[in-house]
Amino acid sequence: MPAPLDVASLRRAPKVLLHDHLDGGLRPQTVLELADQAGYRDLPADDADALGRWFRTAADSGSLVRYLETFAHTVGVMQTPEAVQRVARECALDLAADGVVHAEVRMAPELLTPAMPIEAAVEAMLDGYAQGCRDAAAVGTPITVGTLLCAMRQEDRWDEVAGLVVRYRDTGVVGFDLAGPEDGFPPDRHPSAIARLDDAGAHRTVHAGEAAGADSIRAALDGARAERLGHGVRIADEVAADGTLGPVAQRVLDARVPLEVAPSSNVQTGAYASLAEHPVDRLHRLGFAVTLNTDNRLMSGVSATSELAAVATTFGWDWDDVQTVTERALAAAFLPDAERARLLVDVVRPGFAGLRADAG
Structure with missing residues (x-):
């Protein structure tokens, strides 16, 4: 008997997270302590519970600006x-x-x-x-x-x-991203930066x-040559009710461009009225390269586990769906490639095989 697809089992499942903001995932108690030091x-608010609630309420406004x-x-x-070092260490530990x-x-x-x-x-x-990864491995939760x-x-x-992406890419920096307002600030506004990434063969994902x-x-695809799309969920604007795709949607589907989808965040910022109305399941069923992400764990009050659980419950996903997006x-x-293969063969597939075989 497979394990039930619930929060406890999903927490045990090996997960891969592509879109998580460091400044959006602090522990409320850490915010308080760092504020006091600075x-x-x-x-x-002046206590951790109240502060956590404030962040979630402010993020729930339905406005990206307020968020x-x-x-x-x-x-x-x-x-x-x-x-910064403390926040990064705690981020690694919390995700692990x-x-x-x-x-x-x-x-x-730059912030x-x-x-x-x-x-x-x-x-x-x-x-x-690096310190967080060492500490996580020491307690049996490697990441x-x-x-x-x-x-x-x-x-x-x-x-x-x-330039920093290129300079530090052998010590843990894996790529470049463009964040901030999409309207009015095209991703080719500074072509020299994109050219530098191209010349170095550096990876990039772009909020779009x-x-x-x-x-x-x-x-994002043409101007910045994005390999992944941060969110990318508005590709659903080009998906008709009968499944017919517009030209950009067809291109994204054919090229298997990964979508870093963060459903709870999209609902909070007003892109969709509810999770049930979010197109994540429809895009997944149509074969788009959907991945599930947290975006900002503090502001959205989510984890990788809770995001998977919410989507699975809302849309009736099974273990096949969860493993596919992972x-x-x-x-x-x-x-x-070698590290990706190691994680797939030694960690991800054995982890899901265990969940499928173990009801406990």
């Missing part, structure tokens, strides 16, 4: 290398405890530069993830974490961030198809 006085405003507090307490075996966590280092050089911010992230460095679309530091539609997705995510990860 003399940051703008927090809206993004919550990051002023988390970024505000991450303005020293020691704070949730059964994530590989994660690619993103952060815009941390008022108080430290941008290189110090990157190195603090890398040091924190690998790759770092994605974001450039903010509305700012002009793309070349600098692209979250707040904007198919044109944003096309621009293996898709692993295939899309910015990993060396």
Whole structure:
């Protein structure tokens, strides 16, 4: 008898996470302690439970603008290398405890530069993830974490961030991302940054198809040569009721471009009214390369486990569906082929085989 597809069993399942923001996943208690150390006085609550509730309520406004405003507090307490290192270490530990075996966590280092050089911010992230991975392995929950460095679309530091991706790619940085407002800030606004990534053969994923539609997705593919789409869920705008696809949707399907879908976040920011109305299942059934992600665990009040459980319950997914999206995510990860094969053969497939065979 297979294990029941419930929260407890899904927590045991090996999971791969491609879209998780470091500044969106802090522990509320850590926010409080870092704020106290930094003399940051703008927090809206002074105990961990109340602060966690505030973040979730603010994120539930249905407005992407209000959702993004919550990051002023988390970024505000991450303005020293020691704070960044602590947050990164705890991120790795929290994901490992949730059964994530590989994660690619993103952060815009330029948001941390008022108080430290941008290189110090990157190195603090890398040091924190490395320590967290060592600590997780020591307690029997091994995880690998790759770092994605974001450039903010509305700012002009793309070349600098692209250079950091290339400089640190042998020490844990796995790729480049563009974050921030899609409208008005096309992904080819700084072609020299994209050219630098191209010249170095560096990986990149681009936020697209979250707040904007198919044109944003096309621009990410053509202008930035995105290998994955951060969110990408608005590709559903080009899927007719009878399953007929528009040109961008057909292209994404044919090319098997991975979609880093984060359903709870999309509902919170107003892209869809409810999880039941979210197109994640429809895209999955049509054969799009759907992966499931958390986006911002603090703001959305989610984990990799809870996101899988919510989607599985809402749409009637079974273990085949869960394993499929996990293996898709692993295939899309910015990993060396040997490491990807190791995780697939030694970790992911045995983990699911055990769940299918063990009702306990």
